[in-house]
Amino acid sequence: TMKVVITIEAEIDELEAQKAWIPPAGHTAYTRQQEPLGLGHAVWCARHFIEDEPFAVLLADDLVLSDTPCLAQMVEVHQRTKGNVVAVMDVPREHTSRYGVIDPGAVDGDCVEIRGLVEKPAPEEAPSTLSIIGRYILMPEVFEHLSKGERGASNEIQLTDSMAQMIGHQPFHAHRFEGVRFDCGDKIGFLQANIAFALEREELREGVVSFLKALDL
Secondary structure (H helix, E strand, C coil): CCEEEEEEECCCHHHHHHHHCCCCCCEEEEEEECCCCCHHHHHHCCHHHHCCCCEEEECCCEEEECCCCHHHHHHHHHHHHCCEEEEEEECCHHHHHHCEEEEEEEEECCEEEEEEEEECCCHHHCCCCEEEEEEEEECCCHHHHHCCCCCCHHHCCCHHHHHHCCECCECEEEEECCCEEEECCCHHHHHHHHHHHHHCCHHHHHHHHHHHHHCCC
16 A cells, blocks of 8 residues: 655645645655754654655655656666665766765666765765765665764754665665756746646647747747
């Protein structure tokens, strides 16, 4: 049975309206992150729903447009490697301080062994330019590390730090996903995503193309 857990920050009343949206099958539960203490803390808030199973984390401000959904690609890697999987993409070195960055090991096609993880490293300190986007498949042992509440970059409880502590104890791989990622936490990225996804819809494409062509650019 599919289980969906959504973690939201407290006092975001407009998100209450989302409760009217229910997936076609499975079970949906909401939990609140009472304080903005970082992504690791947000994931930890959902620990009681996960129990002792592998689980996926999808960050809402990252959208991926692809023929095969990014998470479906990652599930295939997880089934093959039997461990943790994160989606990664190459970024300009000057942007590494915005992401969690992997220290890559052996490469097998689009699957890269992870030897280490660094949260938001300075460009000169980054072990690579392969950076994690908001898609994760994690083993439940990550909660053992998150429960310590240790602060990392930006004085927050970072998910990357807890993931790093599992490396060497269980399989950990990065997947170079097929598709285009949009950062919807950025105004331009949000607009780009709307246009790109609209162009993929048959009932919207013609109108969007006509509008764009009519602009005096």
